[in-house]
Amino acid sequence: MIPAPFPLLARAAPNTPIAWQHGQPISRVNFLRHVAKVARRLPPARFILNLCEDRYRFLVAFAAVGVNGQTNLLPSSRASLHLRQLVEDYPDSTRITDDDLDSWLVPDGIAESVPATPELPAEQAMAIAFTSGSTGRAKPNVKTWSELISGAAQARQRFGFASGMTIVATVPPQHMYGLETSIMAPLVSGASVHGGRPFFPDDVRVALDAVPPPRVLVTTPVHLHACVRADLRWPRLTFLISATAPLSSTLAAQAETAFAAPVLEIYGCTEAGSIASRRTLDGDRWRLYDGFQLRDGCLSGAHLPEPVALNDVIEECGPTDFKLLGRREDLVNIAGKRTSLGYLNHQLNAIEGVVEGVFVMPDAAGTEVRRLLAVVVAPGLDERQLLSALVERLDPVFLPRPLVKVDALPRNATGKVTRAALLALIAAAHPSLITHEF
DSSP: OOOOOEESSOSOOTTSEEEEETTEEEEHHHHHHHHHHHHHHSOSOSEEEEOOOSHHHHHHHHHHHHHTTOEEEEOSOOOHHHHHHHHHHOSSEEEEOHHHHHHHTOOOSOOOOOOOOOEEOTTOEEEEEEOOOTTSSOOEEEEEHHHHHHHHHHHHHHHOOOTTOEEEEOSOTTSHHHHIIIIIHHHHHOOEEESSOOOSHHHHHHHHHTSOSSEEEEEOHHHHHHHHHHTOOOOOOSEEEEOSSOOOHHHHHHHHHHHTSOEEEEEEETTTEEEEEEEGGGOSEEEEOTTEEEETTEEEETTOSSOEEOSEEEEEOSSSEEEEEEEGGGEEEETTEEEEHHHHHHHHHTSTTOSEEEEEOOOOOTTSOOOOEEEEEOTTOOHHHHHHHHHTTSOGGGSOSSEEEOSSOOBOTTSOBOHHHHHHHHHHHOTTHHHHTO
């Protein structure tokens, strides 16, 4: 039996805003007109590399690609190497950008009728999302329209996304977290979204101030930390959502004080989408979305076509709750002694004077014992002082060789630090390690 199609837009009053640009609402009727216009102009490739940075233009392009029966390619990075790999892997593809949308959406003076809401096949491959590549090459994950609809419905149930609510997001829409919370939520729940992508703290404040309440901020720990440190006066929020890395209780408490609103977290992965949430200050347990089951680190149920093995070490706490113990690839075994990169990073970042730092384990090289590496931002400390502080905290086998000081960690658009970027930094500082360690 063929599943019934799902409409592009949930039922809502035609003039209900779906987005806000420059302080002005864009109605759902005009959105459908824009989608129809872009769909007519899209190149006839099977895959469309959606590189729109403006959130509303991305939303229009994303919908138009689906209406045409094509598939959005959502790169996890703007790095030229990653984009070249996508073109090689998907030869029947083309890219579109904000400039394309601008030229296609120029008013032509022709009166346009109100288009009917398109319906998309449930099993249509609406998008291919890619993992962050933090531990290697980014991996593709096909997302059908029904999977995206189901995931957005679960988020709506958990967070109360509804008509009248406005979302401001700092995370790119190409990222699975950004796609679910700032693209699918407006399509499925009737909420609206700020059309831009604010980055710096004052940009975030201006964006929040430009949209009506109730407001929700969708962000990452890196952006949240910057916003807290900026010490600005923030517009009233209903709540904040953070994802891409677990928040510390300290940062969550500071954010709740700064914004006078609860800070909630989403746990998920590109393979499954968002699957659980928590309020950070309520404790370290995560609660699964309805319909999911977790057993022995394997997720099933809900809209998943097949079980997904999670990359994190999980402690199950009953049928709906769990704790995160760290990533599987974070486990370190050197000379018979075991620890985790998470623990090492915690000890490094606890040193007074360290702004941020991260350990990395190089690839295996023959039978030699591998040595940990570290990249650290600590303007007032030299390498000897950092290593002396680590000696007091760590077994000598876990001391980094080398420890590289930098002005800032190499973060991607979602605030993640990829292993490849760290190794490149270390190799630039210590070229001899390219042969011996990498």
